[in-house]
Structure formats: structure tokens, C-alpha cells
Amino acid sequence: MDLIRKTFSGITLPSATNRRHRRKPPPAIPEILELIFSYLNDYTIRHSVVLVCRQ
Numbered sequence: 001m002d003l004i005r006k007t008f009s010g011i012t013l014p015s016a017t018n019r020r021h022r023r024k025p026p027p028a029i030p031e032i033l034e035l036i037f038s039y040l041n042d043y044t045i046r047h048s049v050v051l052v053c054r055q
Contacts, residue, residue, distance in 0.1 A: 027035075037045060
């Protein structure tokens with residue numbers, strides 16, 4: 001057991017707070033909309049999406 005303690009005594013593991021700070025921020029609303037609209041063709045955007053936005 002002492003050998004294990006000596007071996008791992010110098011190793012520091014990242015804490016939970018450090019891991020949280022390394023995450024990328026979530027995408028902004030325009031980026032999300034651009035991703036969603038990239039799957040739609042022009043006809044769908046002009047006729048369906050516009051109607052939903054007006055409601």
C-alpha cells in the first residue's frame with residue numbers, strides 16, 4: 001500500500017470545477033437556427049417557416 005501511495009502521491013487529478021471551465025459554451029441562437037435551416041430547402045423555408053414565424 002505504501003508503494004501505491006508513493007507512486008500516485010505526485011499525480012493531481014483535475015477537479016470537477018476545472019473540467020467545467022474547459023467546456024465550450026453552447027451555440028448561440030443564430031448558430032442553432034442556421035444549423036436547422038441548413039436541412040430545409042428554399043421552398044420549405046419560404047412557405048412553411050415564414051408562416052410559423054408570423055403566428
